[in-house]
Amino acid sequence: MVKIIPDRVKKLNNKNPQNGDYVLYWMQAAQRTHYNHALEFAIEQANEKNLPLFVFFGLTPNFPEGNARHYYFLLEGLARVEKDLDTRGVEFVVWQCEPFKGVEKLGQKAQLVITDRGYLSIEKTWRKKVAKSLNCPLLEVETNTVLPVDLVSDKEEYAAFTFRKKMKPHLSNYLVEVSENELKKKSLNNFDFSSLPLGDRDKIIGELEISVNPGKIEGIKGGTKEALRCLENFLDNSLDMYPEKGGDPAFDCQSGLSPYLHFGHISPLYIALKVMERESPGEEAFLEQLLVRRELAFNFVNFNPYYNGPLEKMLPQWAWNTLQAHEKDSREYLYSPDELEDASTHDDYWNAAQKELVYSGKMHGYMRMYWGKKILEWSKTPEEAFSLCLFLNNKYNLDGRDPNSFAGVSWCFGKHDRAWTEREVFGKVRYMNARGLQRKFDMGKYLKRVVELS
Secondary structure, three states: OOOOOHHHEEEOOOOOOOOOOEEEEEOOOOOOOOOOHHHHHHHHHHHHHOOOEEEEEEEOOOOOOOEHHHHHHHHHHHHHHHHHHHHOOOEEEEEEOOHHHHHHHHHHHEEEEEEEOOOOHHHHHHHHHHHHHOOOOEEEEOOOOOOOHHHHOOOOOOOHHHHHHHHHHHHHHHOOOOOOOOOOOOOOOOOOOOOOOOOOHHHHHHHHOOEOOOOOOOOOOOOHHHHHHHHHHHHHHOHHHHHHHOOOOOOOOOOOOHHHHHOOOOOHHHHHHHHHHHOOOOHHHHHHHHHHHHHHHHHHHHHOOOOOOOHHHHOOHHHHHHHHHOOOOOOOOOOOHHHHHOOOOOOHHHHHHHHHHHHHOOOOHHHHHHHHHHHHHOOOOHHHHHHHHHHHHHHHOOOOOOHHHHHHHHHOOOOOOOOOOOEOOOEOOOOOOHHHHHHHOOHHHHHHHHHOOO
């Protein structure tokens, strides 16, 4: 039986155990059975108490900025979870409700409730409500980061160089395989919790009454099985070239794993271990992104409640001051939100990046930096630019509304960066231009690749 490192487990209340009929795992952020520390811990606890285990997921239409694109991907992942849990003899219950309300109801007969960790404000709010309302202990298990966020640092880190040196001493203790526990006591027949049928996803989307625009991305399917296939494809075909081509938008050399990481369909720990197995020349560059940059983003949203604004409270002081000092600078181009959303600017490269986002539900990482910088340059104020960047990113990106997305957009405005040579509009915030793209990359090839998506 696998034992979960205690630092991954946190008590969210001080309630005493009650005489319950089962252990409940409230699955929300880690939508998978594979390499899921929270699930394995829940099975461990159920076995120790000789109780059955129920896994619950609350499907709410009220997650901020969620739309049909996100929910199709999410539901495909939940259907995979249902199959995988059934194979392991674990009951899976999905209700259309506010997640905390479902847990409060199911928790009435639970001896113990376990959940995975969420870092965004709404996820923290859900867990606080549940912790207060339950009459039994609520334990949170961290499984969507390689290292527990609070272990690395107890404050918001300034940049990657401060974060990197704090996380490295801990890595060897946490880069450990996760084996599967076998549930000893299967679900009892006298428990009848009807679950939302996950087969007809069009029907579910319609009943949720969420925005149907943008719609599902054809050719990209959610779920752990698809995530593992995507990982193997990257390892076989792109990892070796990652240091040279990973940052080049002309090549499709990125992993494509960010949507699966966002919905918890795949474990970052598993990805890291599989990359390390290959002993590839691309290992160091890729793990820098997966371990340092990604987990820095989690540090950011965990310790800064203003990760989605306002800029004055989110940015380092130097960045906010310089943007304010140049807010009244003349802009050569000003575009409306509709013009930007429709990719109707004078800049073919920027238009292509926006179209890539709309058509594919993702954007090459380097182009997202350029995309965000230009929105700053073409907007009346930095605050307007930041709000529009988040709106477009969260609406179209499958990995929108994620710590990594919030950090990536914020970087365009100076977060986790340093001061550069002062210039109009940007002040000392890093500037990017089309000539730089042309100098570094075959942008004609990138434009052609985006056209093929449409």
